Amino acid sequence: MINVLRKIRHNLLSKNSFLKYLLYLTGEIVLVIVGILIALNINNRNEERKNEEKVKATLLQIQQELEIDINKATELIEYYRVKDSLISLVLGEKLTLADYQAPVNSGLFSVITNVVDLVTTNNAYNSLMRNIDNIPVRFTPLIADLNQVYIDDKTQVDYYNNSISELANKVLDKWSAEYEWYSQLFTGITSDAPIQYFLNSPFYKNEVVTYNVISMQNHLQFIKEYRNDAIKSYLKIAALVNPTEPIEKSFVVPRYMYQNITGTYEIREGLNLELAFDEGHLMARQTGQAEPFELFPLTHLRFYAVNGKAIINFKKDTNRAYTGFSVYQNNAYLTGKKIQ
Numbered sequence: 001m002i003n004v005l006r007k008i009r010h011n012l013l014s015k016n017s018f019l020k021y022l023l024y025l026t027g028e029i030v031l032v033i034v035g036i037l038i039a040l041n042i043n044n045r046n047e048e049r050k051n052e053e054k055v056k057a058t059l060l061q062i063q064q065e066l067e068i069d070i071n072k073a074t075e076l077i078e079y080y081r082v083k084d085s086l087i088s089l090v091l092g093e094k095l096t097l098a099d100y101q102a103p104v105n106s107g108l109f110s111v112i113t114n115v116v117d118l119v120t121t122n123n124a125y126n127s128l129m130r131n132i133d134n135i136p137v138r139f140t141p142l143i144a145d146l147n148q149v150y151i152d153d154k155t156q157v158d159y160y161n162n163s164i165s166e167l168a169n170k171v172l173d174k175w176s177a178e179y180e181w182y183s184q185l186f187t188g189i190t191s192d193a194p195i196q197y198f199l200n201s202p203f204y205k206n207e208v209v210t211y212n213v214i215s216m217q218n219h220l221q222f223i224k225e226y227r228n229d230a231i232k233s234y235l236k237i238a239a240l241v242n243p244t245e246p247i248e249k250s251f252v253v254p255r256y257m258y259q260n261i262t263g264t265y266e267i268r269e270g271l272n273l274e275l276a277f278d279e280g281h282l283m284a285r286q287t288g289q290a291e292p293f294e295l296f297p298l299t300h301l302r303f304y305a306v307n308g309k310a311i312i313n314f315k316k317d318t319n320r321a322y323t324g325f326s327v328y329q330n331n332a333y334l335t336g337k338k339i340q
Contacts, residue, residue: 061124073227160219265336
């Protein structure tokens with residue numbers, strides 16, 4: 001090809017056809033520029049493809065980390081369900097010496113000193129943010145949701161992780177400095193002295209109330225919000241990265257599994273719980289409430305509200321129709337029967 005072009009140039013120059021040569025030279029330059037542009041375009045597309053694959057790999061890693069955090073949050077919701085029962089027993093002032101002495105109730109000795117944190121993982125998210133200027137446009141809608149999880153929700157969870165740990169350490173420091181029985185809590189040899197403290201001390205009740213405010217009314221709420229937002233981000237990543245791949249995760253409960261849960265549940269005469277879907281959200285409203293609250297599924301039978309402590313357990317009959325629910329709250333069982 002080069003030899004042909006040289007021959008053309010030589011012929012034009014030998015015939016003194018300068019104008020034709022100039023036009024030819026211009027055309028040759030244009031061809032070179034077009035060739036360069038084509039090569040650059042191919043190279044740019046290759047780089048874009050490589051960058052998209054890199055971002056997709058990072059998003060899949062974020063999914064894996066979200067899954068770990070979601071499962072941790074689910075375990076903590078269950079942990080706090082049990083903890084709420086213990087707190088209710090302590091504050092209800094119905095416990096006896098025999099209750100504390102029963103081996104099955106060993107958790108009563110560590111109601112406010114046994115701390116479990118939601119330690120989240122954000123390595124992949126941080127990696128994505130370092131590469132934010134190169135994120136393909138089709139993935140940018142994910143950023144706001146991920147920021148909600150890893151900035152807003154995580155900040156609150158971390159804050160109350162620390163608050164609970166600080167309270168527990170403060171209580172342990174106080175007990176170790178003021179009470180001779182302190183070491184018995186860790187040796188398994190427990191006299192009546194610590195039990196009398198737990199049963200009768202108003203200061204201990206104050207500590208339990210403080211723990212209840214930090215843990216049940218704040219920490220648990222933000223753990224639930226983190227879980228809900230993490231699931232939302234997980235599903236949005238799946239829809240963009242692997243839209244045809246089915247999602248088979250225990251924390252993803254398809255709506256069709258509880259589609260017929262809606263209706264009216266009678267708790268007692270004059271007090272009902274109404275369930276209805278509103279734009280895909282399962283909303284609940286109790287008689288007398290001005291605003292409904294949303295219920296989120298742990299399974300197709302177990303649901304929770306972000307601002308509530310209890311887990312609502314629904315029941316089905318042999319035809320898989322919902323018939324009622326039960327919930328353990330404030331040291332008592334509350335039940336509801338579906339009436340329509």
